Amino acid sequence: MRFATDTTLGKLGRHLRAAGFDTLCQHQCRRGDFFDTVEADRVILTRTTAVKVRFKSRPLVFIRNNDPFQQMMQVVRELGIGQSDLRPFSRCLECNMVISQVGRDAVRGRVPDYVWQRHQTFHACGKCRRIYWAGSHHDRMCNRLAAIPRQKEKTHER
Ligand SMILES: [Zn+2]
Structure with a gap:
């Protein structure tokens, strides 16, 4: 599973990279156009309604929370990610x-x-x-990743 994120989700992108997921973050491209330039199997992570509508045929998670950790947990829940999917650090x-x-x-x-x-x-x-x-950032991220369930359970929030 690999991802592409909005400019505004840079911290979420770093969390996902720390968990081992291939994650591209939008930098310069105009809003939305970035997602045309990435592989179609990348899960789009966005907070922008226009992007959600424009790419509705692509795999996509519409992020609701402001906190990067909660954002990651939303992605984990909606996609059914479990510990076995992680390749930390x-x-x-x-x-x-x-x-x-x-x-x-x-x-x-x-x-x-x-x-x-x-x-x-x-x-x-x-x-x-x-x-x-494996310094202090590493320890903090280990604690965060420990919150990801062992088993995959897919639950959609609507
Ligand atoms: Zn590097």
Whole structure:
């Protein structure tokens, strides 16, 4: 399952990437046109009624909540996403690329010393070179992802 989001849903996009979902976020394109440029199987996530109407034949979730975590949980409920669908921390939050493990020595000097001392495992994005480790953001996101049900249960809110 992969996604494409409105400009206004950037934080939701980052949550979905943290969960491992391939998620494109609209940046510059004029409202709606962005969704014409992405693959048709991407689930459109939007808060815009005009987009909902225009793309009614495409898979789409119309987001109602303001809070990014609640937005993610709406997507989880409506699409029946379960823990087995998640690939946590496998993707760059910034550019959506799959990240890969890199040697500890390779990141020395590229992360703060206290981080390097404390952590054994690092991942890097091949595109933006950003380095990831299991720090406090990681823990907070783990707690959020733990709220996603183990079993898939699909419930539509209407
Ligand atoms: Zn990146």
